[in-house]
Amino acid sequence: MRITLKDIAAKVGVTKTSVSLALRNSPAISLAMREKIRRVADEMGYAADPILQSLAEYRRTGAIHKAQSVIVWLNHWSQPEQLRRHHEFEQYWRGAKLAAKRLGYRLEEFIWSADYPAKQAEQMLLDRGVLGLLIPPHKPEADWGGFDWSKFSLMRFGMSVRGVDANLVTGDHQRAMVMAVSKIHEYGYRRIGLIYNQAHDRSMGGNHYGGFFWAHKRLGIDQPIPPLESEAKTPELAARTKRDLKSWLKKYQPDAILTAAPEALIFLRELGYRVPQDVAVASTSPYDISVDAGIDQCPNVIGQIAAEMLIKQISLNERGEPADPCRILVESRWLDGKSLPPRH
Numbered sequence: 117m118r119i120t121l122k123d124i125a126a127k128v129g130v131t132k133t134s135v136s137l138a139l140r141n142s143p144a145i146s147l148a149m150r151e152k153i154r155r156v157a158d159e160m161g162y163a164a165d166p167i168l169q170s171l172a173e174y175r176r177t178g179a180i181h182k183a184q185s186v187i188v189w190l191n192h193w194s195q196p197e198q199l200r201r202h203h204e205f206e207q208y209w210r211g212a213k214l215a216a217k218r219l220g221y222r223l224e225e226f227i228w229s230a231d232y233p234a235k236q237a238e239q240m241l242l243d244r245g246v247l248g249l250l251i252p253p254h255k256p257e258a259d260w261g262g263f264d265w266s267k268f269s270l271m272r273f274g275m276s277v278r279g280v281d282a283n284l285v286t287g288d289h290q291r292a293m294v295m296a297v298s299k300i301h302e303y304g305y306r307r308i309g310l311i312y313n314q315a316h317d318r319s320m321g322g323n324h325y326g327g328f329f330w331a332h333k334r335l336g337i338d339q340p341i342p343p344l345e346s347e348a349k350t351p352e353l354a355a356r357t358k359r360d361l362k363s364w365l366k367k368y369q370p371d372a373i374l375t376a377a378p379e380a381l382i383f384l385r386e387l388g389y390r391v392p393q394d395v396a397v398a399s400t401s402p403y404d405i406s407v408d409a410g411i412d413q414c415p416n417v418i419g420q421i422a423a424e425m426l427i428k429q430i431s432l433n434e435r436g437e438p439a440d441p442c443r444i445l446v447e448s449r450w451l452d453g454k455s456l457p458p459r460h
Contacts, residue, residue, distance in 0.1 A: 118163075119157075119160045119162040119163075121135045121136055121139075123160065123162075124153065124156055124157050124160060124162060127160065128152065128153055128156050130149070134149070134153070135153055135157075138153035139154065139157065140431070140432060141432050141434060185220060185221050185222055186244065187221050187224075187246070187248040187249070187250060187423065187426055187427065187430075188223075188224055188225070188246050188248070188249050189209060189212065189223060189224065189225045189226065190226055190228060190249050190250065190251050190252070191225055191227045191228065191252070192228040192254060192258050192260070193254065193255070193258070194230060194257070196227045196229075199252060202403075202404055203403035204401055204413065204415045205253060207403065207415035207418075207419060208273055208415050208416075208418055208419040209225075210416060210419060211415065211417060211419025211420040211422075211423070212250055212420065212423040213419075214416075214419075214420060215419070215420040215421075215423035215427075216423045219424065219427050221423075221427055223423065226240075226241065226246075233261060234262045234263040235261075235262065235263075237263065238263055238264055238267065242267065246268065247430050248268060248269040248270070248426045248429065248430045249268045249271070250273070251270065251271065251272045251273065251277050251280070252273045253273055253274050253276040253277070254277050256278075256315075256319075258277070258279075260277075260279040260280070265280045265282070265437060266435055266437070267435060267436070268435060268436070269426055269429035269434055269435055270283065270426070270429070270436065270437070271283055271284065271285065271422045271423075271425050271429070272285075273285065273418065273419075274319075275319055275321065276319050280437060281437045281441050282437055282438070282441060283425060283429070283438060283442045283444075284442075284443055284444070285418050285421045285425065285444040286320075286418065286444075286445060287411075287413035287414070287418065287446055287448050288445035288446065288447055288448060289321075289323035289400075289413075290323040290326060290327040290330070291327070291445075291447065291448070292327070292400070292411045292448035293324055293326075293327025293328055293330075293400075293411075294327050294331040295450060296331075296374055296398060296400070296410065296411050296450065297328060297331035297332065298331055299450050300372050300374065300396075300398060301331075303456065303459060304459030304460045305371050305456075305459065307341060307368065307369060307371045308332075308340070308370060308373075308374065309344065309364070309368060309370035309373045309374070310324070310325075310341075310343040310344070310373070310376075311343070311344045311345075311346050311361070311373060311375040311377050311380045312324045312343055312344075312345065312375070312376045312377060313376060314345045314347075315347075316376065317376070324376055324400065325343060328340070341370055342368070344364045345357075348377070357383065358387070361383050361387065362387055365387070371395060371396065372395065372396040372397070372398070373397050374398050374400065374410070375397060375399050375400070375405065376399070376400040376405075377405075378404060378405045378406075380397075381397060381406055384397070391407070392454070392457055396455065396457070397409070397455045398410035398411075398453070398455065398456045399411070402451055402453070403415065407453060407455035408451065408453030408455055409451055409452060409453030410453070410456075411448050411449075412450070413446070413448045414446055414447070414448060414449060417446055418446050421444060421446065425444070
């Protein structure tokens with residue numbers, strides 16, 4: 117016999133409504149009572165009926181205030197217009213917007229100007245009735261001040277935002293690197309080089325660097341070409357990277373390059389190398405690096421999952437940084453392209 121909310125209410129001595137709110141983690145019920153009701157529900161073997169739960173959720177969300185149907189894409193870039201000029205991040209946005217619409221929500225961008233103190237930005241969001249925040253990638257210098265994340269449901273894209281330990285969704289970068297190196301090797305290339313940005317890779321847990329070496333180990337290659345670090349933040353750093361690239365190419369003579377650095381392709385051409393005639397090139401993000409072969413991290417899917425998970429947290433009244441943050445890794449795909457054709 118299925119245990120119902122009415123059964124649990126009778127056991128605890130509260131109303132059926134109180135049980136329903138407690139099982140949805142509503143702050144309208146005290147924490148102690150929520151824990152007691154959940155414990156009794158577990159002891160009685162309660163399991164929600166998915167059909168009735170879906171109907172109840174539809175009725176509940178269909179009746180809530182319009183302002184609560186908005187989730188926010190939080191943009192705290194110093195030049196906000198630059199965020200979605202990254203084509204991969206634009207795909208995050210589009211995927212999230214599509215999923216939000218499907219689930220009855222509207223995605224809006226909130227530009228947190230440097231002129232707004234953290235508390236002012238926080239209050240502006242609360243005044244609009246916003247319950248959920250999508251936090252796209254940001255640069256390390258983003259200052260989050262004393263923003264109170266505990267008032268909102270949260271979902272991050274990737275690991276670049278360190279000021280809040282929220283749940284996140286990102287590509288499985290290490291597996292993607294192993295896939296890419298293996299595919300390049302399968303296409304007949306034997307001297308595979310990696311060009312990467314160390315700071316960016318560090319923010320991802322070293323997965324580009326680590327995945328590159330692990331792939332070579334799996335392929336039985338004992339001495340892979342040492343990866344080349346690329347940095348082009350300033351003209352001086354760009355000039356040094358170009359000189360290092362010239363020496364690296366001459367010393368190791370790669371027949372294929374996997375790059376995470378957009379500037380690498382520009383420098384290759386300035387040094388007189390033809391792609392793919394002299395060296396084949398694939399990238400870790402063909403959306404933002406001008407080659408057509410490489411790793412498709414499925415950013416549209418990442419955006420959809422982020423919005424779906426955020427809306428789930430809103431429906432369960434889960435706010436702030438979770439005690440046990442989850443990391444959702446989306447599998448990448450290989451993109452064939454003219455910049456790295458098979459050699460056989």
